[in-house]
Amino acid sequence: xxxxxxxxxxxxxxxxxxxxxxxxxxxxxxxxxxxxxxxxxxxxxxxxxxxxxxxxxxxxxxxxxxxxxxxxxxxxxxxxxxxxxxxxxxxxxxxxxxxxxxxxxxxxxxxxxxxxxxxxxxxxxxxxxxxxxxxxxxxxxxxxxxxxxxxxxxxxxxxxxxxxxxxxxxxxxxxxxxxxxxxxxxxxxxxxxxxxxxxxxxxxxxxxxxxxxxxxxxxxxxxxxxxxxxxxxxxxxxxxxxxxxxxxxxxxxxxxxxxxxxxxxxxxxxxxxxxxxxxxxxxxxxxxxxxxxxxxxxxxxxxxxxxxxxxxxxxxxxxxxxxxxxxxxxxxxxxx
Amino acid sequence: xxxxxxxxxxxxxxxxxxxxxxxxxxxxxxxxxxxxxxxxxxxxxxxxxxxxxxxxxxxxxxxxxxxxxxxxxxxxxxxxxxxxxxxxxxxxxxxxxxxxxxxxxxxxxxxxxxxxxxxxxxxxxxxxxxxxxxxxxxxxxxxxxxxxxxxxxxxxxxxxxxxxxxxxxxxxxxxxxxxxxxxxxxxxxxxxxxxxxxxxxxxxxxxxxxxxxxxxxxxxxxxxxxxxxxxxxxxxxxxxxxxxxxxxxxxxxxxxxxxxxxxxxxxxxxxxxxxxxxxxxxxxxx
Amino acid sequence: xxxxxxxxxxxxxxxxxxxxxxxxxxxxxxxxxxxxxxxxxxxxxxxxxxxxxxxxxxxxxxxxxxxxxxxxxxxxxxxxxxxxxxxxxxxxxxxxxxxxxxxxxxxxxxxxxxxxxxxxxxxxxxxxxxxxxxxxxxxxxxxxxxxxxxxxxxxxxxxxxxxxxxxxxxxxxxxxxxxxxxxxxxxxxxxxxxxxxxxxxxxxxxxxxxxxxxxxxxxxxxxxxxxxxxxxxxxxxxxxxxxxxxxxxxxxxxx
Numbered sequence: 001x002x003x004x005x006x007x008x009x010x011x012x013x014x015x016x017x018x019x020x021x022x023x024x025x026x027x028x029x030x031x032x033x034x035x036x037x038x039x040x041x042x043x044x045x046x047x048x049x050x051x052x053x054x055x056x057x058x059x060x061x062x063x064x065x066x067x068x069x070x071x072x073x074x075x076x077x078x079x080x081x082x083x084x085x086x087x088x089x090x091x092x093x094x095x096x097x098x099x100x101x102x103x104x105x106x107x108x109x110x111x112x113x114x115x116x117x118x119x120x121x122x123x124x125x126x127x128x129x130x131x132x133x134x135x136x137x138x139x140x141x142x143x144x145x146x147x148x149x150x151x152x153x154x155x156x157x158x159x160x161x162x163x164x165x166x167x168x169x170x171x172x173x174x175x176x177x178x179x180x181x182x183x184x185x186x187x188x189x190x191x192x193x194x195x196x197x198x199x200x201x202x203x204x205x206x207x208x209x210x211x212x213x214x215x216x217x218x219x220x221x222x223x224x225x226x227x228x229x230x231x232x233x234x235x236x237x238x239x240x241x242x243x244x245x246x247x248x249x250x251x252x253x254x255x256x257x258x259x260x261x262x263x264x265x266x267x268x269x270x271x272x273x274x275x276x277x278x279x280x281x282x283x284x285x286x287x288x289x290x291x292x293x294x295x296x297x298x299x300x301x302x303x304x305x306x307x308x309x310x311x312x313x314x315x316x317x318x319x320x321x322x323x324x325x326x327x328x329x330x331x332x333x334x335x336x
Numbered sequence: 337x338x339x340x341x342x343x344x345x346x347x348x349x350x351x352x353x354x355x356x357x358x359x360x361x362x363x364x365x366x367x368x369x370x371x372x373x374x375x376x377x378x379x380x381x382x383x384x385x386x387x388x389x390x391x392x393x394x395x396x397x398x399x400x401x402x403x404x405x406x407x408x409x410x411x412x413x414x415x416x417x418x419x420x421x422x423x424x425x426x427x428x429x430x431x432x433x434x435x436x437x438x439x440x441x442x443x444x445x446x447x448x449x450x451x452x453x454x455x456x457x458x459x460x461x462x463x464x465x466x467x468x469x470x471x472x473x474x475x476x477x478x479x480x481x482x483x484x485x486x487x488x489x490x491x492x493x494x495x496x497x498x499x500x501x502x503x504x505x506x507x508x509x510x511x512x513x514x515x516x517x518x519x520x521x522x523x524x525x526x527x528x529x530x531x532x533x534x535x536x537x538x539x540x541x542x543x544x545x546x547x548x549x550x551x552x553x554x555x556x557x558x559x560x561x562x563x564x565x566x567x568x569x570x571x572x573x574x575x576x577x578x579x580x581x582x583x584x585x586x587x588x589x590x591x592x593x594x595x596x597x598x599x600x601x602x603x604x605x606x607x608x609x610x611x612x613x614x615x616x617x618x619x620x621x622x
Numbered sequence: 623x624x625x626x627x628x629x630x631x632x633x634x635x636x637x638x639x640x641x642x643x644x645x646x647x648x649x650x651x652x653x654x655x656x657x658x659x660x661x662x663x664x665x666x667x668x669x670x671x672x673x674x675x676x677x678x679x680x681x682x683x684x685x686x687x688x689x690x691x692x693x694x695x696x697x698x699x700x701x702x703x704x705x706x707x708x709x710x711x712x713x714x715x716x717x718x719x720x721x722x723x724x725x726x727x728x729x730x731x732x733x734x735x736x737x738x739x740x741x742x743x744x745x746x747x748x749x750x751x752x753x754x755x756x757x758x759x760x761x762x763x764x765x766x767x768x769x770x771x772x773x774x775x776x777x778x779x780x781x782x783x784x785x786x787x788x789x790x791x792x793x794x795x796x797x798x799x800x801x802x803x804x805x806x807x808x809x810x811x812x813x814x815x816x817x818x819x820x821x822x823x824x825x826x827x828x829x830x831x832x833x834x835x836x837x838x839x840x841x842x843x844x845x846x847x848x849x850x851x852x853x854x855x856x857x858x859x860x861x862x863x864x865x866x867x868x869x870x871x872x873x874x875x876x877x
Binding site: 200203206221224 | 672674693697699702703711712714715719722723724726727728731732733734735736739740742781
Binding site: 298 | 365369371419422423427428429431432433435436437438439440442443444446447555559562563565566570596599600603606607610611614
């Protein structure tokens with residue numbers, strides 16, 4: 001900070017611009033590109049954004065706080081189920097009711113699950129988060145109230161009702177809708193990451209013992225982040241229900257929990273862009289795999305995942321950061 | 337009364353399968369500090385191999401059990417030597433890695449054997465009924481109980497009465513110290529991992545008498561094994577045995593008394609344990 | 623009012639009495655050093671005072687308040703700070719982040735989720751002060767894991783001081799350091815004001831006799847001796863335990 005003041009102003013501006021350029025480029029791509037793509041590609045981009053929110057929420061608890069939760073899909077699916085249930089039993093399709101309620105329910109479940117899970121630590125924590133999510137899965141499987149008649153899950157979910165008269169959804173409108181929410185969530189997570197609370201999460205990851213003796217009530221911080229990430233996963237789940245038009249028990253199960261894990265590992269944990277990049281990679285690789293070898297997709301996913309864990313500790317972000325630093329020093333705009 | 341005895345025996349035999357499925361995982365967790373989420377998949381691989389030997393080729397069931405164990409043991413060894421060993425001191429990455437292997441192994445099984453469910457099968461010599469307390473009862477289940485007890489005794493003997501067991505327990509408590517004493521913890525760990533996978537593979541064939549073999553077993557058995565570990569406690573054979581039998585009984589009686597709630601009785605037990613005694617019934621302090 | 627009073631403190635692990643009926647006080651501003659052979663229970667004692675462990679028996683009073691049941695983080699808010707025997711820093715975070723985190727620990731703002739960490743101007747200048755005093759301000763953006771061992775030790779102590787604690791507990795602050803680095807630590811401790819009470823565990827006799835106003839000797843979890851440095855030097859019980867340390871004591875006396 002002391003250094004930045006002593007540099008001439010135009011240098012600082014140039015530095016700022018270069019630092020922001022990935023976001024500018026990203027924004028351009030996200031906002032402009034899909035308008036020129038065919039509808040089915042737009043839906044893939046939409047799926048990518050939804051999972052980017054999901055993955056970013058997972059990274060907050062895994063990459064930053066260092067807590068490996070295997071049951072993150074519980075909150076994602078819960079958000080989706082709220083949409084389904086409101087439609088199925090109460091015929092409510094207003095987005096302005098479904099979304100907040102979805103977030104609230106997801107957060108409430110996170111509050112309960114977090115409390116139980118944080119009773120234990122380390123390996124047990126893992127197992128408990130897994131088992132709790134599976135509990136929710138089996139409730140969704142068995143409780144008739146959570147299922148459309150004659151099937152598993154709730155079907156027939158239409159696009160959200162925004163309360164705008166004579167508004168018709170098209171894939172591109174839905175894409176921009178999801179994009180706006182994505183940008184909002186992304187910005188919120190960005191603020192949280194850089195806040196004292198966000199920093200405290202990283203401190204807990206590094207040394208919980210030290211954090212305690214510095215005055216942090218680490219249990220409370222972990223509990224809060226559990227709930228916050230549950231809320232973000234819930235929002236992703238709400239959007240997913242609208243996107244997929246169907247919510248089923250599998251969206252609560254560990255198989256769905258695995259996806260944000262993969263995305264975060266492949267993209268790079270503990271970074272802002274890592275989960276987003278990871279989401280893009282996974283969603284698009286899945287799409288291409290579905291064209292050529294759909295049955296082998298889990299094998300590809302597993303193989304990719306194992307390969308990244310073994311050979312590339314920081315995911316893709318490590319390489320991008322390297323390239324970034326080189327460009328940065330080349331243009332002489334070094335700063336923290 | 338008949339119903340109670342039948343449920344009791346069903347619960348215990350099912351519990352023995354759970355014990356066999358979960359014991360290896362519990363010991364590896366306690367000894368090596370590795371949470372091997374692919375343990376359920378190793379069970380499944382063993383089951384498929386056993387089916388191939390016993391049904392597809394019509395050979396001896398017990399040969400199927402043995403080969404199922406060996407193939408799973410080999411898979412386990414590959415995972416440990418080829419991958420986990422390089423992630424020493426990174427427990428989160430290790431867990432994630434094993435989780436990736438669940439997908440890999442599951443999909444490989446589907447590729448090789450197809451996605452069809454394999455129905456329960458057993459050895460011809462076990463497919464009859466026996467008289468227990470005047471009640472006709474499947475021989476296969478009785479044999480399962482006996483096998484479970486036998487394996488339990490052998491593992492307990494290994495754990496408490498052999499030098500290797502002492503090494504394992506020492507390694508559990510203080511890895512650095514054990515290594516510092518010149519003990520080849522590496523080799524012992526490797527053997528333990530192989531043994532755990534071997535038992536899981538055997539369990540896959542033995543359990544196939546009750547549950548058959550199918551491609552979702554990788555996850556289903558993992559979940560059951562986890563509940564056994566949480567309830568029984570990590571790291572001890574006794575804990576896994578107690579946990580397995582308890583869960584087996586709870587599940588069986590639960591299904592017969594409250595069919596609607598059948599799925600949940602197991603979870604309730606788990607949550608109660610977590611709230612009251614997080615380290616499990618016979619586990620070490622968490 | 624004493625800074626710290628420990629009464630009949632015991633900690634048992636199974637059958638092992640790690641700490642056994644330990645009682646002593648520390649006056650405000652006093653420099654108390656605890657010595658004893660390895661395994662004597664020194665770190666366990668620290669863990670009891672700072673709250674990482676619960677005592678099996680006994681009570682602890684900090685600034686007049688009974689803190690025996692209090693959690694570690696509450697004790698930090700009352701004014702305790704400590705360093706650890708094995709370096710326990712936030713290795714993958716920068717030096718500056720380590721410092722800011724340490725400063726925030728006792729502030730209400732630590733749960734703030736929307737303001738940027740770097741926007742807290744006065745905390746930033748406090749951090750700058752602490753780091754400049756430890757000669758590490760230039761390296762503020764370096765990851766702690768990339769610093770040398772000596773620098774890490776320095777940071778550790780700087781971080782413990784960051785929150786302006788009333789009781790500073792240093793667990794083997796000179797371990798692994800060179801002679802010169804050790805002297806720096808001694809100078810640093812000497813320069814701390816009279817408002818801060820310092821409790822140290824160490825083996826380095828230069829540091830012990832260079833800093834202590836009073837020494838407590840611990841052996842098998844019990845206090846063998848408690849007195850001024852000159853008294854401890856000549857205490858036959860202590861000499862018995864520290865037979866090999868006679869040389870060092872003579873050397874220190876000669877300085």
